[in-house]
Amino acid sequence: MNNLYNFLTGPALWFSFAVFLVGLLVRLVFLFGLSRERDRVFYNHIDWRWAFRSIWHWLIPWGSASMRLQPF
CATH class of the missing domain: 1.20.5 (Single alpha-helices involved in coiled-coils or other helix-helix interfaces)
Structure with a gap:
């Protein structure tokens, strides 16, 4: 065993x-x-620089457009 x-x-x-x-x-x-x-359209328009820029703007407070328009 x-x-x-x-x-x-x-x-x-x-x-x-x-x-x-x-x-x-x-x-x-x-x-x-x-x-x-x-989904060929998605891969034709993918850009890593813009992806990291978007992630960066979501990480900082009031970085995203929706947070700037409606902060609270």
């Missing part, structure tokens, strides 16, 4: 983590490819 426990908490645990992570990666790649196929 102790050998079974050691096996399940050792190599079998790491094997199950590896299967999970590989499956997760495959699914993410599949969904990313599907989104690029179905």
Whole structure:
């Protein structure tokens, strides 16, 4: 019984983590490819500089346009 426990908490645990992570990666790649196929307009207009600028403006108080229009 102790050998079974050691096996399940050792190599079998790491094997199950590896299967999970590989499956997760495959699914993410599949969904990313599907989104690029179905939503070409979004990927044609994506710009990382504007994305980081938007995140920065949402992080600082009164940085976003809606917060400046209605602060409270």
